[in-house]
Amino acid sequence: MALAIPPQSDVFPVATFLVNIVGAVILGAVATLPKGSLPAHDLTKAAIGTGFCGGLTTFSTMSLQIYQPWPGHPEVALVFAVASLVAAPLCAVAGGALVQGVRKRMRSGQDQPAEARSRS
Numbered sequence: 001m002a003l004a005i006p007p008q009s010d011v012f013p014v015a016t017f018l019v020n021i022v023g024a025v026i027l028g029a030v031a032t033l034p035k036g037s038l039p040a041h042d043l044t045k046a047a048i049g050t051g052f053c054g055g056l057t058t059f060s061t062m063s064l065q066i067y068q069p070w071p072g073h074p075e076v077a078l079v080f081a082v083a084s085l086v087a088a089p090l091c092a093v094a095g096g097a098l099v100q101g102v103r104k105r106m107r108s109g110q111d112q113p114a115e116a117r118s119r120s
Contacts, residue, residue: 012076013065016058017084023057024088028095034103 030048041047066081 013062013080016061016065017080017087020057020059020062020084021087021091023053024091025095025098026056027053028092029099030095031092032096032099 027049030045030053033045035042062080062084066077068077
């Protein structure tokens with residue numbers, strides 16, 4: 001991501017922010033999945049949440065970018081910290097809501113007779 005969006009010391013760290021938001025959505029979605037919904041080992045949810053999302057997201061980079069010197073631009077660090085702390089939980093909730101919406105839609109489709117499903 002840093003190659004696509006090169007970091008600059010005096011602007012909002014877009015790459016770090018986007019990676020953390022994507023990770024929050026994935027983590028929220030995986031955390032909402034009911035037990036046994038992934039066709040794999042019982043630890044798959046933990047592996048995706050802790051392993052994949054933990055490797056994908058960049059909490060240490062975010063922390064460094066917040067606390068590193070922002071010469072002449074301390075407001076960038078403040079905006080980055082507040083935006084990250086507000087957006088990440090909201091995106092995790094959105095990921096969970098997405099999974100719940102898909103599951104609800106799938107269940108409602110299964111409740112209809114086969115001919116009603118073919119008409120819709």
